[in-house]
Amino acid sequence: MPVLVMKFGGTSVANLDRIRRAAKRVGVEVAKGYDVIVIVSAMSGETNKLVGLVDETSPLYDAREYDAIVSSGENVTAGLMALTLQEMDVPARSWQGWQVPLLTTSAHSQARIEEIPTHNLNAKFGEGMRVAVVAGFQGLSPEGRITTLGRGGSDTTAVAFAAAFGAERCDIYTDVDGVYTTDPRISPKARKLDKISFEEMLELASLGAKVLQTRSVELAMRFKVKLRVLSSFEEQSDEAGTLVCDEEEIMESNVVAGVAYSRDEAKMTLLSVADRPGIASIIFGCLSDAGVNVDMIVQNISEDGRTDMTCSLPTDQVARAKQALEQLKTDGGLNYAELVTDDDVAKVSVVGIGMRSQSGVAAKMFKVLSDEGVNIKVITTSEIKISVLIDRKYMELAVQALHDAFELEKA
Numbered sequence: 001m002p003v004l005v006m007k008f009g010g011t012s013v014a015n016l017d018r019i020r021r022a023a024k025r026v027g028v029e030v031a032k033g034y035d036v037i038v039i040v041s042a043m044s045g046e047t048n049k050l051v052g053l054v055d056e057t058s059p060l061y062d063a064r065e066y067d068a069i070v071s072s073g074e075n076v077t078a079g080l081m082a083l084t085l086q087e088m089d090v091p092a093r094s095w096q097g098w099q100v101p102l103l104t105t106s107a108h109s110q111a112r113i114e115e116i117p118t119h120n121l122n123a124k125f126g127e128g129m130r131v132a133v134v135a136g137f138q139g140l141s142p143e144g145r146i147t148t149l150g151r152g153g154s155d156t157t158a159v160a161f162a163a164a165f166g167a168e169r170c171d172i173y174t175d176v177d178g179v180y181t182t183d184p185r186i187s188p189k190a191r192k193l194d195k196i197s198f199e200e201m202l203e204l205a206s207l208g209a210k211v212l213q214t215r216s217v218e219l220a221m222r223f224k225v226k227l228r229v230l231s232s233f234e235e236q237s238d239e240a241g242t243l244v245c246d247e248e249e250i251m252e253s254n255v256v257a258g259v260a261y262s263r264d265e266a267k268m269t270l271l272s273v274a275d276r277p278g279i280a281s282i283i284f285g286c287l288s289d290a291g292v293n294v295d296m297i298v299q300n301i302s303e304d305g306r307t308d309m310t311c312s313l314p315t316d317q318v319a320r321a322k323q324a325l326e327q328l329k330t331d332g333g334l335n336y337a338e339l340v341t342d343d344d345v346a347k348v349s350v351v352g353i354g355m356r357s358q359s360g361v362a363a364k365m366f367k368v369l370s371d372e373g374v375n376i377k378v379i380t381t382s383e384i385k386i387s388v389l390i391d392r393k394y395m396e397l398a399v400q401a402l403h404d405a406f407e408l409e410k411a
């Protein structure tokens with residue numbers, strides 16, 4: 001029988017009523033003839049609560065115990081969902097990550113999926129099970145311990161199952177009804193997209209759109225899993241939500257698909273570092289060792305053999321980055337005049353595969369920002385996106401102005 005993967009996020013399983021509503025959706029697909037793999041998150045707020053308990057108990061926790069604790073929320077919802085389905089006379093069984101098993105690396109708290117053997121689930125499907133309810137977010141390390149896939153990891157669990165079982169589609173049920181041209185809370189003109197390409201979704205997800213975990217989109221792109229994002233709160237048709245798919249499946253699209261933002265950015269500049277081979281490698285090697293996620297990087301022109309190096313990073317990593325770079329200076333690993341940080345910036349990006357073939361998008365973006373009197377601090381581009389770092393207080397304004405200028409409210 002054809003397989004469908006349905007993933008329900010935390011708000012969609014927040015209480016028994018919602019679990020019942022989700023189970024009904026599953027029942028509809030079973031009635032259509034699908035064998036369904038349901039992936040569930042923990043009830044909303046539950047994982048945060050568990051993380052809080054860990055932090056309170058042991059600030060420098062053992063990551064193996066962190067995983068043992070924070071993975072438990074999903075076990076509850078998997079069991080409850082299976083019971084609810086059984087109450088509706090749908091043959092269902094819950095599966096924890098280790099029972100499948102979902103095999104991962106041993107990088108606790110951010111493990112990567114290695115393999116999902118299909119024989120255990122398939123054997124049960126063969127015996128009449130119609131729904132396998134799998135606890136999302138969790139797996140099994142080579143050492144036989146429970147791992148987790150990083151926050152938001154159930155999305156990745158869902159896509160990985162869809163790939164492993166050759167599912168017809170992977171439906172991600174959430175509290176929004178799809179992917180929008182920008183955050184509707186910022187621009188009331190934001191429009192739901194019927195389709196978006198994997199590449200655009202990947203950029204939007206990594207640029208701050210929270211609807212899908214970035215890794216899940218990466219995986220869907222690699223394995224060509226048809227991914228659909230839709231609301232669990234509305235009645236659904238087969239065309240509901242947003243389909244994330246291959247670019248070839250999208251006939252006509254706007255040059256710019258969406259405007260993304262990330263509020264909590266910081267900018268850091270090392271003034272007067274030597275301009276010679278190896279310097280960037282020293283600086284960013286040091287930051288990477290300190291676990292800092294650097295995003296934009298700009299090196300200035302050099303004068304008298306010295307240059308400035310600027311990068312952006314999440315605000316909550318500034319302290320760690322500073323400490324690492326100051327230590328590097330003390331140890332004699334790197335010489336610089338000053339380390340300047342600016343915590344009050346935000347990143348705004350426009351994304352669209354149309355940019356590959358159409359010129360002038362950057363010029364238009366900069367004109368819009370200039371007309372609004374917004375100063376640009378750092379610019380980076382890729383083939384399908386342009387990002388700028390600006391003062392945080394102008395972020396909403398910039399998003400709205402760009403959404404208007406590129407007429408994203410129009411399909």
Ligand code: ASP
Binds near residue numbers: 009041047048073155
């Ligand atoms: N429950 C986990 C989290 O809150 C995983 C997920 O829901 O995707 O991050």
Ligand code: MG
Binds near residue numbers: 009213
């Ligand atoms: Mg999520």
